Amino acid sequence: WSSTGSHERLGLVARTCEFLREAEQLASDYKEMEGTVYSKGTIDAVIQVIPPIISDKIWELTQDSVRSEWREIFECIKTQMDVEHRKTVNASKHAKAIKENTASYNAFVNNLDEKGKF
Numbered sequence: 001w002s003s004t005g006s007h008e009r010l011g012l013v014a015r016t017c018e019f020l021r022e023a024e025q026l027a028s029d030y031k032e033m034e035g036t037v038y039s040k041g042t043i044d045a046v047i048q049v050i051p052p053i054i055s056d057k058i059w060e061l062t063q064d065s066v067r068s069e070w071r072e073i074f075e076c077i078k079t080q081m082d083v084e085h086r087k088t089v090n091a092s093k094h095a096k097a098i099k100e101n102t103a104s105y106n107a108f109v110n111n112l113d114e115k116g117k118f
Helices: 007-029 031-037 040-049 052-061 070-092 095-110
Strands: none
Touching: 007 031, 007 040, 007 070, 031 040, 040 070, 052 070, 070 095
16 A cells, blocks of 8 residues: 555555445446445455555444444445545645655654663
């Protein structure tokens, strides 16, 4: 999923959002596909490719992920991925500053001793 602000990350997030929109449209156009689109298989396929930090946010959106309907979990995934897309679009506008910030922060942290002092 690459680094924050990267065009690679933006592409991955956008493609995931597009997949979800197309799947939802398929279920809307063909009612017999609802059981396939809103299923454990679809949920697992998305969860397998997104970073754990995003899936953690998705589980926070569900009231009870064990008992939730697949459609509800699908909607939570779609909602969180839309949030991730907005964040990634904004971050990509500042990719150079984010990269410099990351380098500065890592250099600072690497210079700390075990007690958090220089």
